[in-house]
Amino acid sequence: MDKVELKKRTKKFATDIIRFVEELPRFRSIDILTHQLLRSSTSVGANYRSACRGKSTADFINKIVIVEEEADESIYWLELIEESGLVNSSTLPGLKKEANELTAIFTAIGKTAKENQKLNNKK
Structure with a gap:
C-alpha cells in the first residue's frame, strides 16, 4: 500500500467514524466517549499526512x-463504547477491525523506519 492509498484509507476511517457517531443516541456518557473517539x-x-x-x-x-x-487509542474508545452496552451497532466490529489494521500498519511502518535509521547511522 502506497502513501496515497494509505492517506485515503485513514481519511475513510475518519469519515466512517464521523458517520457512526452521528447515528448514535445522545447521552452524556456516549457524548464523552464519542468526543474522544472523534x-x-x-x-x-x-x-x-504530517x-x-x-x-x-x-x-x-x-x-x-x-x-x-492515535489508532490504538481509537480501538480503546471503540471497545469502551461496545463494552458499555449503551450502543448496539452492527458498524462497531468493522470499525474496530479497521482501527486494529491501521494500528498494525503504522506499527510496522514505525519499526521499519527505526531499523532503517539505525542502518543508515552505522554507515
Whole structure:
C-alpha cells in the first residue's frame, strides 16, 4: 500500500467514524466517549499526512509513533463504547477491525523506519 492509498484509507476511517457517531443516541456518557473517539480517529489521518511531510527521518518516526498511538487509542474508545452496552451497532466490529489494521500498519511502518535509521547511522 502506497502513501496515497494509505492517506485515503485513514481519511475513510475518519469519515466512517464521523458517520457512526452521528447515528448514535445522545447521552452524556456516549457524548464523552464519542468526543474522544472523534479526536483520536481523525488525528490518525491528519498526523499521517504530517508524517509524510516530515523534515527528516527522525521527524517522520516521531510523527508515525503519534499516528500509531492515535489508532490504538481509537480501538480503546471503540471497545469502551461496545463494552458499555449503551450502543448496539452492527458498524462497531468493522470499525474496530479497521482501527486494529491501521494500528498494525503504522506499527510496522514505525519499526521499519527505526531499523532503517539505525542502518543508515552505522554507515
